[in-house]
Amino acid sequence: MKNFTLVLVCFITINVFAQEPELESVYRRSSLYTLMVADENREFAKNIQESFVGSPIPDKFNDHIVTNRTIPKVLDNSLSKKEMKIAQKEAISEYLTTGQIAKAMVAKWFNRSENGGFNMDLIAERGSYNASDIDIKIAKNSERGLALVADAGEELIKNTFVVVNNFKYTNKEEVAKKASGFLSVVSTVASVAGASAVSTAADATSIGVGVMGKGYVIKTDAHLYKLVWNDEVASIFYNEYWTEDESIDPDKVKAFEDSDIFQLEYVGTETAWADLQSTAFTKKDDTELISVATVKAADAVIAKLQRSYEIFRTKTPLLSGDPISAKIGFKEGLEKGDKYEVLEQVINDEGKTEYKRVGTIKVDKKHIWDNRFMAEEENPSEIEYTTFKGSKKKYYAGMLIRQIN
Secondary structure, three states: OOOEEOOOHHHOOOOOOOOOOOOOOOOOOEEEEEEEEEOOOOOOHHHHHHHHHHOOOOOOEEEOOOOOOEEEOOOOOOOOHHHHHHHHHHHHHHHHHHOOHHHHHHHHHOOOOOOOOOOOHHHHHHHOOOHHHHOHHHHOOOHHHHHHHHHHHHHOHHHEEEEEEEEEEEEHHHHHHHHOOOHHHHHHHHHHOOOOOOOOHHHHHHHOHHHHOOEEEEEEEEEEEEEOOOHHHHHHHHHHHOOOHHHOOHHHHHHHHHOOOOOEEEEEEEEEEEEEEOOOOOOOOHHHHHHHHHHHHHHHHHHHHHHHOHHHOOOEEEEEEOOEEEOOEHHHOOOOOOEEEEEEEEEOOOOOEEEEEEEEEEEOOOOOEOOOOOHHHHOOOOOOOEEEEOOOOOOOOOOEEEEOO
């Protein structure tokens, strides 16, 4: 059987040259669970936590939240800043291990019931499979079923991630006051304070520290982890733990509960900043500034993690082939000169999904969508998607793109 292109159902009736922002391709997203380090003694602690917990998982990922969204902060005055940073990272890893987060993520993938039974419904939904085709009873006795189960593991479960944010909030008034009086660095002050509308040192001086120093600069160190799902783990799961509600096996239920084979592996750490300005630049109060900046920092660091770690990069469907466009933008960290490969989904002879590169495209620097949080208020624009430069009439809506530089 020859390879054939995987048809994306939701685009069957769509003119590939039309722009239909409300319609999206059905494609296999990576799954994500985000947490934050919570410092109950920090100013605005409750507001920070509510803002983070209340913000949705970015829509380029499946929401795979399994339990609490916060991890306690390490508080030890005897440690230096460097030692504290190391201790907090170790505490995060310990929390993920002792909390059995990896096992909880697997349980969510297989819809584990209160009785301990599993099913393939969520995998079928997220992978656009026919649930009956990958029913585990069929999979054990069918080459096609086994191929689909393997495909689901490779495409879905294996691409499950955890990001833990450790935020640091700095009052910009403190930063500005330290630098005031030094004209040689006043433009730097403007930059640090987030006064993007200030184009010259003279402008910054005339506005003054009293205005420029209002608001907050927010930094986050984000630690990325990936769920370990390989042939060995999958084999143990299907053979030793799999049981269904219709015919529960108590021994397998207990075996799963006692298991320690599920792990999260550390991928890497990135740092990102966000800032919000008050008074001359916005009328928001401190509580609102903190809320907006918290979400912006979390979005920004996910974009940096994707740029740094190829394994974390997501695929995005093209919205149209003429113009070549997609619903990603500044929120995903797009920059001038970014290149993307264009992929066509195909099913091979074994029934597994493969991605065939059909070309490359480049971000059109004059037409990048500003989809960052609160962009409609802070930087209003009629642009609703990003366009790319590339071969015309070669691509169509539903093809997937992935960053390559």
